[in-house]
Amino acid sequence: MPKGAKNIIVKMEKVNKWFDDFQALCDVDLTIFEGERIVVCGPSGSGKSTLIRCLNGLEAHQSGDISVHGTELRGDAQSVRQVRDNVGMVFQQFNLFPHLTVLENCTLAPINNGKMDAQAAYDKAMTYLKRVQIPEQADKLPGQLSGGQQQRVAIARALCMEPKLMLFDEPTSALDPEMIKEVLDTMVSLAEDGMSMICVTHELNFAKRVAHRIIFMDKGRIVEDQPPADFFKKPKSPRAKLFLEQILSH
């Protein structure tokens, strides 16, 4: 936990989620404080993505309680909108709007959500595009950029909504090896500014460097929840041991 943090930003209690017969989340309890940086890892199909997608209402949970920044997700449109106002998300496939320029991708939500006027949205977008080091690409279309650049635009786009919490769903998994670093560097600098982050990733060096806690999931359950140093040195569960062996052996 970061020093001095006491405000809870995410609270999950006994959360269950099914896709038809398949249970994706199983009695998940999780408390995250403001300013905390969490890395979620685990084998494929263990519920990592589902976990963070439940946090901004992209997936609805079926039982248990989730509250984000003080708003409880009750499955109604209003609470979902309220939560999404505070949560930014970055996707594996970037999901930029291909017909809008980089700048328009960043200003669309702030302008249309009534958060700010066009000039303020423009200023904000340029601030964050500088922050992710691609202000010179502002007038290009996403398709004209490399994967790494697109993902940095996606980060800037999410930041333009001034979120209190950022969710990353395998942000580097679709990138060429050479582009991974530029995206991770951006995320590290965001972390250094104290942003609350939950990141699903297999980049364990990144996890060691920035995470306060590592959450290891298996079959929809949170199996481990400890600081990176402990997780990597002495994982408690056999499943996490196996996972680390396999991921570190190649």
Next chain:
Amino acid sequence: MELRFFEIYRSPEYLGIIFDGALTSLGLTIASGVLGFLLAFVLAAVRFWQVPLLNYISAAYIDFIRNTPLIVQLFFIAFGLPLLFGYVWPFWCHALLALTINFSGYFAEILRSGFASTQKGQLEAAAALNLSNKTIFNSIIIPQTLIKMFPSLSSQFIFLFLTTGVISEIGVEDLTHAGLYIDSRTFRSFEVFITLTALYVAFALMLKGILQFIFAKTLGRRVA
């Protein structure tokens, strides 16, 4: 056989008839294309948003139009409905109405499939950004559909232009009607219909060029 094109080309009367016919064909095509597209937009939007009741009416309408011959629709509007409602319109009005209805069915189906094929990732990103349904539809789904479906919409429009010849059957003096008239006066069928063919090709290519120009100057700029 001796070719006698000059019988047509030297006659100011025939050239005038061809010119007027071409204007009628193009005018009616463009007018019903625009009106049909607007109507199609409403039909497709109603289906996309699953507006209660209207959704089913729209689906039935689209299926009905796409599964009946244009010439039957035309006869129905020109000869059937007037008996029922007692209206007397000029022939071209019947043609405009029938073509608009016919165009709208085909365009609506293209737009509907375009709306429905918006990628899931795009909708998730829009949802995560808290965009309203209205913004998602206007700023994401519509432009992406028009970009994606432009080739289909354009070729459908050209195809429908080529089918407008059937309006000559209800007495509209279009390009096909001009050909039939001149043929009946001169019996130079080969010369008349090769001329007609060339004109339809030229106009179809011209319409295609205009559509591509408009696209390139608007949404085409938004394609990487």
